[in-house]
Amino acid sequence: MNSTAPKHINLHTFAVADGQLVLGNMPLSRLAQRVGHTPFYAYDRQALTQRMQQLRQAMPADLKIHYAMKANPMPAVVQHMATLVDGFDLASAEEMKVALDTPMPAEHISFAGPGKRPLELSQAIAASVTLNIESAHELETIVKQCECLGLNAKVAVRINPAFELKASGMKMGGGAKQFGIDEEQVPDILKRINVLGLDFQGFHIYSGSQNLKADSIMEAQQKSLQLAVQLAEYCPSPIRKLNIGGGFGIPYFPGDTPLAIEQVGEALASAMALTRQSLPEADVIIELGRYLVGEAGIYVTRIIDKKISRGQTFLIVDGGLHHHLAASGNFGQVIRKNYPIAIGNKMHGEALETVNIVGPLCTPLDILADKMTLPKAEIGDLVAVYQSGAYGYTASPTKFLSQPDAREVLV
Structure with missing residues (x-):
């Protein structure tokens, strides 16, 4: 788990095994191999089911619960x-x-x-x-x-x-x-x-x-x-x-x-x-909508470059605001805040560094993390953005700068 995990936010929706985030009983690196390429969204069906079970227990028995599909x-x-x-x-x-x-x-x-x-x-x-x-x-x-x-x-x-x-x-x-x-x-x-x-x-x-x-x-x-x-x-x-x-x-x-x-x-x-x-x-x-599916999904993108600019470390990934506008801070935020993020294949990394995680687009708006302390990552590692099950892919400008599409999987 990253060292700057926001207080109160439950990042235990997904298991961790051998230092890797696990969705659908599959380590993240293997899931990425299954999907075939990054970036991708992954939604956990067990997490969806558990959220509904918890909600049913808390709400009146005769209340009808509808899913607002616009969320996902x-x-x-x-x-x-x-x-x-x-x-x-x-x-x-x-x-x-x-x-x-x-x-x-x-x-x-x-x-x-x-x-x-x-x-x-x-x-x-x-x-x-x-x-x-x-x-x-x-x-x-x-x-x-x-x-x-x-x-x-x-x-x-x-x-x-x-x-x-x-x-x-x-x-x-x-x-x-x-x-x-x-x-x-x-x-x-x-x-x-x-x-x-x-x-x-x-x-x-x-x-x-x-x-x-x-x-x-x-x-x-x-x-x-x-x-x-x-x-x-x-x-x-x-x-x-x-x-x-x-x-x-x-x-x-x-x-x-x-x-x-x-x-x-x-x-x-x-x-x-x-x-x-x-x-x-x-x-x-x-x-x-958001309440039912938001915490059951992650957005996964791969580090394709790492560079130092005037003392700051930048991890450049193959996805960004064109797939996840909300995580970039450009979907209604007045003051940009970081979504909770992890290095999904190095969850227990002991060596830490403060980094900026940015996408491949030619715009300074394409940023996923600003000065975030995370396990030290290298080219090829997988960045996972939490709270991504709602208002993610379909709420983003997917055709911006004609970048490749992301994939979506339910596991």
Whole structure:
């Protein structure tokens, strides 16, 4: 383990044997041989399963847990998640294709996003996927597509609540937002849905993401449930699906403390019991992406050069920001911080050195580690970037400077 492992961050998701990181019961160097080349992402199916088991134990028994595929839409990962979760939430027609290739029934799949194209809406209607309506215009477009297809649409209203998820890494509710319909406009939308005769399912209330504060999540969940109860009188039919979003974060940096999910689960159980009195037919759903898969993956890249520049050591690797934008610090960070990193084939190296790990791109932005103390590494060694199971490869500018692609494996 590297000597600067951030406090509080659990880097024991993966085993270590004979000085090597182990995924899927395979030492990292052998896994690299199996994959055939670096860089690559590796996701551990056992870690995914264990995370879901822990979450189930902490959450209310009657809570439905959906996987937000945008976090990691790799088909093999989605296939595995289909055996663990109660539903999928999508953000594109391509994700819908992947989801429909799994055993997950379409009735447990929903589609959100502020700019769904008419063709995407048509595909979702034909597949019986629930559409989360994001605007009045989108509602009317859905109706036109229904007329063309001769089918009805399953719809839910995505609400932009007046409140926000406090201490959230990315706020997606409260104030003026491109996401969803402002809560004060929802009654009119519901009346329109009733007139149009669409198959109303319920609400989708998503207020933020990457939150490590249990109190903030508990408050947002309680307000979301209360908001649904307040709006129920305007609904054209009883609420059957009540998606109160997610927001569960994972620790990335020094000082980050893992989310107290037991505390969240206890509070949610009490809130759901009260809500059930008013909304007896509603399945309460939480939608999680990063929390389910983020810690189950690593990004692996090989050292191809080592140089000294004015007293600083640089390890130049064959991957970088074009594969892992978030780890480079260019995906929402205001002040760049190092992701947890290890020399994956020298986990117990005693000789240490302070290094900068940089990618092969012709830009000073292509940096994976800034002045990090790690076991002494040489050309050919493998650098492993932790917390890489979510918003990694598909959230990165993979065509930037026409570099070779990375691979992804589920082990």
